[in-house]
Amino acid sequence: MLKKERHDFIMRQINLHNRVLTSDLVQLLNVSEDTIRRDLQELVDMGLLFKVHGGALSKSYHSSFDDSTVYARDSKIIIAKKATNLIKDGMVVLTGGGTTILEFVKQLPESIQATFFTISPLVAVELAKYNNIEVILIGGLFSKNSQITYGGHVITQLSEIKADLCLMGTSAIHPEEGLTDTDWEINQLKKAMLAASKKSAVLCISEKLDIALRLKVCAIESISYLVTELDATDEALSGYTIKSLNIL
Amino acid sequence: MLKKERHDFIMRQINLHNRVLTSDLVQLLNVSEDTIRRDLQELVDMGLLFKVHGGALSKSYHSSFDDSTVYARDSKIIIAKKATNLIKDGMVVLTGGGTTILEFVKQLPESIQATFFTISPLVAVELAKYNNIEVILIGGLFSKNSQITYGGHVITQLSEIKADLCLMGTSAIHPEEGLTDTDWEINQLKKAMLAASKKSAVLCISEKLDIALRLKVCAIESISYLVTELDATDEALSGYTIKSLNIL
DNA sequence: CGGTATTTTGCGTGTTTTTGAAAGAATCAA
DNA sequence: TTGATTCTTTCAAAAACACGCAAAATACCG
Numbered sequence: 133m134l135k136k137e138r139h140d141f142i143m144r145q146i147n148l149h150n151r152v153l154t155s156d157l158v159q160l161l162n163v164s165e166d167t168i169r170r171d172l173q174e175l176v177d178m179g180l181l182f183k184v185h186g187g188a189l190s191k192s193y194h195s196s197f198d199d200s201t202v203y204a205r206d207s208k209i210i211i212a213k214k215a216t217n218l219i220k221d222g223m224v225v226l227t228g229g230g231t232t233i234l235e236f237v238k239q240l241p242e243s244i245q246a247t248f249f250t251i252s253p254l255v256a257v258e259l260a261k262y263n264n265i266e267v268i269l270i271g272g273l274f275s276k277n278s279q280i281t282y283g284g285h286v287i288t289q290l291s292e293i294k295a296d297l298c299l300m301g302t303s304a305i306h307p308e309e310g311l312t313d314t315d316w317e318i319n320q321l322k323k324a325m326l327a328a329s330k331k332s333a334v335l336c337i338s339e340k341l342d343i344a345l346r347l348k349v350c351a352i353e354s355i356s357y358l359v360t361e362l363d364a365t366d367e368a369l370s371g372y373t374i375k376s377l378n379i380l
Numbered sequence: 381m382l383k384k385e386r387h388d389f390i391m392r393q394i395n396l397h398n399r400v401l402t403s404d405l406v407q408l409l410n411v412s413e414d415t416i417r418r419d420l421q422e423l424v425d426m427g428l429l430f431k432v433h434g435g436a437l438s439k440s441y442h443s444s445f446d447d448s449t450v451y452a453r454d455s456k457i458i459i460a461k462k463a464t465n466l467i468k469d470g471m472v473v474l475t476g477g478g479t480t481i482l483e484f485v486k487q488l489p490e491s492i493q494a495t496f497f498t499i500s501p502l503v504a505v506e507l508a509k510y511n512n513i514e515v516i517l518i519g520g521l522f523s524k525n526s527q528i529t530y531g532g533h534v535i536t537q538l539s540e541i542k543a544d545l546c547l548m549g550t551s552a553i554h555p556e557e558g559l560t561d562t563d564w565e566i567n568q569l570k571k572a573m574l575a576a577s578k579k580s581a582v583l584c585i586s587e588k589l590d591i592a593l594r595l596k597v598c599a600i601e602s603i604s605y606l607v608t609e610l611d612a613t614d615e616a617l618s619g620y621t622i623k624s625l626n627i628l
Numbered sequence: 629c630g631g632t633a634t635t636t637t638g639c640g641t642g643t644t645t646t647t648g649a650a651a652g653a654a655t656c657a658a
Numbered sequence: 659t660t661g662a663t664t665c666t667t668t669c670a671a672a673a674a675c676a677c678g679c680a681a682a683a684t685a686c687c688g
Contacts, residue, residue: 134399135646136432148524154664164648169665185655185664253501253517260524269501269529271519271537276508281517289519383636402674412638417675433645433674 133161138171146181146190148261153187207337207361212236214380215299215359218333221245223296226325227255229280230301232335234258240265249293251280251321275317282317290324297356298329302336305358307371309344310351319347326350333357338368352377381409386419394429394438395593398562401435428591439591453483455585455609460484462628463547463607466581469493471544474573475503477528478549480583482506488513497541499528499569523565530565538572545604546577550584553606555619557592558599567595574598581605586616600625 133141138161145152157168172188175181182189212235219225222245227233229252237258245264250256256269272286300322304312311334313319326332326349338360352358357378362368364379372379386409393400405416420436423429430437460483467473470493475481477500485506493512498504504517520534548570552560559582561567574580574597586608600606605626610617612627620627 134401134432134434134437136437137399165664166649167647170647253504256501256522257527260522260527263524267522267524269517269519269522271517271529271534274504274508274515274517276511276515279505279508281519413674414639414676415637418637 133163135171138163138167139175142171142175142188143180146188150190151187152189156187208232208235209239210361211335211337211359212239215333215335216240217380218297218299218357218359219244219246223247224294225249226290226293226295226298226329228252228300228322228325229255229278232301232337233299236299236335249295251282251286251325253281254279278318280321282321287320287324290321290328293328295329296331298325298332300325300332300334302334302340304340304343304345305334305336305352305372306342306344307352309348310353311349311355312343312345313347313349314345316347319349322349326354331356333359335359338362338366341368342371381411383419386411386415387423390419390423390436391428394436398438399435400437404435439587452585452587453479456480456483457487458609459583459585459607460487463581463583464488465628466545466547466605467492467494471495472542473497474538474541474543474546474577476500476548476570476573477503477526480549480585481547484547484583497543499530499534499573501529502527526566528569530569535568535572538569538576541576543577544579546573546580548573548580548582550582550588552588552591552593553582553584553600553620554590554592555600557596558601559597559603560591560593561595561597562593564595567597570597574602579604581607583607586610586614589616590619 141161142152142157145157154165154168154172158165161168172181172183175188176183180191182191208231211232215236216239219240224247226249229250233252233255237255240262242262243264244262247266247268248259249268249270250259251270253269253274256267259265259267270281270286270289272281272289273283274280275282302311303314306312311322313322332355334355334357336358341360352372352374353376355377357380358369358372359380360369369379389409390400390405393405402413402416402420406413409416420429420431423436424431428439430439456479459480463484464487467488472495474497477498481500481503485503488510490510491512492510495514495516496507497516497518498507499518501517501522504515507513507515518529518534518537520529520537521531522528523530550559551562554560559570561570580603582603582605584606589608600620601622601624603625605628606617606620607628608617617627
């Protein structure tokens with residue numbers, strides 16, 4: 133393999149994952165550590181990446197440090213990590229959009245092997261960084277507010293698929309009223325997503341608990357998993373302890 | 381074997397595999413290393429390939445490399461600005477993906493009112509920033525390399541729409557060979573996109589001119605506009621001056 | 629046809645680039 | 659702190675390279 137091709141390979145890895153480990157590259161490219169180190173140094177000299185102990189980072193990663201703008205990011209990371217346990221190799225998963233789902237994708241283990249359907253372009257792009265995940269983006273009208281596809285076309289396509297698990301963020305959840313929403317289109321969409329999956333998991337930060345909005349998506353009996361940043365035994369979750377709903 | 385034959389042979393190898401090793405050529409062509417080196421140098425001087433230690437690479441191969449810094453960004457901005465003149469209020473536009481298209485979107489006037497179909501999630505997200513643009517994302521399998529949707533589902537949907545203008549980036553364009561590509565799926569996709577539009581514009585940085593790859597998309601007669609960073613009267617564009625093709 | 633210029637090619641020589649190994653310093657994680 | 663990993667520096671061998679030269683082939687011209 134030519135040096136230029138190695139550089140190319142490394143840059144592709146960087147652009148894909150925003151980071152790269154020296155040791156991984158040694159294995160993948162089958163050359164000595166020294167060669168990789170020299171390659172990385174040359175790429176640094178060209179100003180294409182950023183070297184750290186153990187590997188290298190994307191230059192743009194440095195600037196994307198303003199992830200702090202994501203509201204309640206710490207909580208969402210906890211939720212995301214818990215949710216990754218639901219994904220097993222070989223699964224077919226359907227996901228919505230939103231920052232929590234996006235965080236969930238980032239927390240997935242590197243080696244996971246699965247098929248993901250999603251209505252969120254941003255989630256699709258993030259999922260594409262995993263080698264063993266097949267990504268199918270469901271197309272349709274693109275919503276400027278929620279950055280997901282919606283509308284009749286999306287719902288038609290959802291009716292044609294059957295996933296093992298549906299992962300969605302939530303606007304509001306309530307023990308009696310179940311999942312609720314304010315937007316008619318989003319409401320329809322969520323119903324269609326639930327109908328397209330055998331099981332469903334709702335990712336929900338604790339402050340959205342015990343709230344009911346105008347439009348009902350489904351009862352909490354229709355949900356299989358509720359994932360919050362709280363401990364499963366937490367007082368605030370007592371209203372949700374029914375047999376069909378796993379809290380984690 | 382004549383020199384010209386060797387050159388042709390080398391170029392065929394390059395277009396086929398995107399790369400070639402000096403040592404391989406020595407064996408295949410049964411000449412000395414020096415001869416091969418001289419051949420490669422001459423092809424470089426003609427601007428047909430890219431020489432590296434150990435062999436040579438295709439000029440278009442170069443493209444996947446600099447995604448982070450966006451290769452030849454200045455040129456792409458010039459192209460993008462020119463291309464925005466093609467968009468009129470009320471138009472239905474179909475776009476592909478790639479950094480040039482993305483730059484084009486960023487250069488659009490704030491007030492533009494139009495409908496955009498796209499196979500690129502990133503383009504969709506960028507388009508969504510415009511209030512008066514309706515965005516329809518065409519869904520399907522998501523390609524990790526090119527960050528666009530592809531496959532049979534995309535092509536089926538493309539067959540159902542009719543746009544006024546199709547905007548696409550390009551891997552290679554040649555006066556006789558027309559638009560060409562190396563990837564079968566992308567090739568099919570581009571054909572479908574062209575078929576779905578009344579007119580078509582190709583955005584192309586000058587270094588992709590006069591290159592022919594393995595798979596043909598269409599003849600240059602099928603293209604309505606060719607947008608490069610060069611002046612329309614530039615020498616390098618002389619081979620493309622046919623009646624049906626507007627150069628800008 | 630003969631003689632001269634030009635091109636092409638291969639070879640020898642010396643230089644540069646690339647790569648891996650070794651040794652010791654620096655860094656990290658527990 | 660201690661042990662393990664990772665880094666840096668230095669060195670050596672192999673591969674690839676550039677340059678000049680000369681033989682062979684080809685083209686050109688009177």
